[in-house]
Amino acid sequence: MTAGRFARVLRKVFFTAVAVVSLLLGGIVCLMCQALAGRDAPTYRVEGHVTSHERGALPVGGDEEALSHTIGVDAGSGHYRVTAVGPGLDLPAGQPVALDISTADGSIAYLRAGGGVVDLRPGVVRPVLSIVAALLALGAVYFGAVRLNVYPPVATWLALALGAVLAPVAVFVRV
Template structure:
């Protein structure tokens, strides 16, 4: 095997590896953008009342004394079950509640009861950190590919910029 042939084989293997890693990292970016879009999706209101309430111990973040509350809400034609570590969910049976249900995935965003509001949405720190890390890793992969002359530099950076701009836009337009 000549050095020229070995170089071509290595470039094909490296090209495939770069493409697969890029696909994986782009998927992480799209998924996390979708999580953020679902978190802030429009909601609709559903009124109901608490039919059952249960307490349980749920170790959260090293806190062994954390108490989780699970309530079941009867909203006429649908029944909802909510579990969270929040004292705002310590509601008696029969308590009227209003649920703000996400139009994106049907999850409960807010629970309103007796003048209090409980935010049940997931946080934004983890998705934003994953998006930032994936984009930095994607940039590093493409920078390495350009340094090894696998891709033409201009085409690589244009593809990276176009992918980074279009992936979140496509996800947000879908919702």
């Protein structure tokens, strides 16, 4: 095998690897954007009352004394179970409550009881950090590929376009 042929094979393999890594990193960005969009999706309200209440020890973040509360809510459209850590769900049986259900995935976003509101949505820190890390990694991959002159800048833009077109597919396939 000559040095020129070896270099061509290495370029093809590296180009393919860059395209696959780009697709995966683009998929991560799309999934995290989807998680953030689902977190803030519109909700509809269901009213009901607490039917059961359970307390349990749930070690969270090294805190061995953290209590979790699980309540059962009987609403007109069905029965719901809600679990959270902290005193927000310390509700007696029979307490009237309102649940705000997400239209995106059917999860419970808020629980309203009395005058208080308990936010049950997932946090935003992990998805935002994942988006930033994936975009930094994507930039590093392309900077390295162009800097090493493995392939011309036109191929870089084609790979970026391919990743941008195929990344939403990864969201629905759940790569």
